[in-house]
Structure formats: C-alpha cells, structure tokens
Amino acid sequence: MSVVLPDGKLRRVEEDVLIPKIMREEAMKRCDKHVQAFIECCKGRTVTMAFKCRKENKDMKNCLVTNFQDPALFEECKKRLTKSRYLFSYA
Numbered sequence: 001m002s003v004v005l006p007d008g009k010l011r012r013v014e015e016d017v018l019i020p021k022i023m024r025e026e027a028m029k030r031c032d033k034h035v036q037a038f039i040e041c042c043k044g045r046t047v048t049m050a051f052k053c054r055k056e057n058k059d060m061k062n063c064l065v066t067n068f069q070d071p072a073l074f075e076e077c078k079k080r081l082t083k084s085r086y087l088f089s090y091a
Contacts, residue, residue: 014081020068022077027067034060 010019028035038060041053067073 019077023068027064030067031063034063
C-alpha cells in the first residue's frame with residue numbers, strides 16, 4: 001500500500017524521480033513533431049548526422065528543455081501523481 005503523507009506533501013523519491021519521469025514522458029509527447037523530424041533527418045546517416053541534423057537536434061532539445069522546465073507541467077504531473085497515489089491507497 002502507498003504511503004499518503006499529510007498536506008499533500010511529496011516524498012523525496014516522488015519529487016526527485018517519479019515526477020521528472022512523468023515530465024519527460026509528457027515532454028516527449030508534446031515535442032513529438034520535433035522528435036520525429038530529428039529521427040527522419042538521422043535515417044540513413046552515420047557520421048554526417050552530427051553535421052546535417054544540427055537544426056533538427058537544436059529544435060528538439062529546445063522543445064524538450066522548455067517543456068521540462070515548465071512549472072505548470074510540474075504541477076500537472078504532481079497532481080497526476082498525487083491522484084494516482086490517492087487512488088492506489090484507497091483501492
């Protein structure tokens with residue numbers, strides 16, 4: 001059974017590991033267009049990928065970093081984790 005802390009506080013593992021994991025997954029979903037563009041650029045390339053796909057790589061990284069550092073996304077993921085924790089503890 002999951003431990004539900006009073007006042008909706010998060011355990012250290014939730015704040016440092018679980019929420020960032022959820023945020024990475026959500027950022028990947030939000031940046032799917034940029035990720036796919038980078039993947040398409042990389043297809044069939046080996047060494048030249050580093051030079052030919054710089055723009056796509058930069059766009060993808062910017063999108064992921066922007067989403068990963070978004071405080072609103074952190075709160076959304078925190079609520080999602082808290083809700084799932086609550087449902088699990090009372091199931």
